[in-house]
């Protein structure tokens with residue numbers, strides 16, 4: 001945790017930003033709840049527990065700054081809510097998501113899996129791929145199990 005904060009601090013410094021206490025509180029919430037794909041409001045409520053004086057606008061601005069610097073990615077799973085997701089350390093591409101249409105859980109795939117597709121896009125469309133977003137919508141293994149049992 002501390003060394004990841006240190007690294008994010010350096011990323012901010014490299015772009016002439018400071019890790020202010022409010023920004024740090026926001027980053028800590030993102031690190032603590034890394035798997036949770038939280039919305040700005042969720043993050044705000046958790047940051048408020050650490051820094052009661054913080055306002056929603058400050059949290060929004062911090063999240064926008066972190067997305068600009070590619071420290072977090074803004075994602076939308078089709079429910080109209082923007083969620084914030086920390087980029088994995090040293091990851092060249094954004095990880096993929098498996099979203100369960102029944103229980104709403106989100107699982108992550110960190111492996112790229114798309115090297116062949118990227119190569120094809122670059123060859124056929126002469127498009128230089130820098131990143132991608134991939135979300136699979138389906139039914140998770142727990143829900144599949146539950147459905148099997150109730151049948």
Ligand SMILES: [Zn+2]
Pocket residue numbers: 037085095097108
């Ligand atoms: Zn994720």
Ligand SMILES: [Zn+2]
Pocket residue numbers: 100101102103104105139140141142143144
């Ligand atoms: Zn499920």
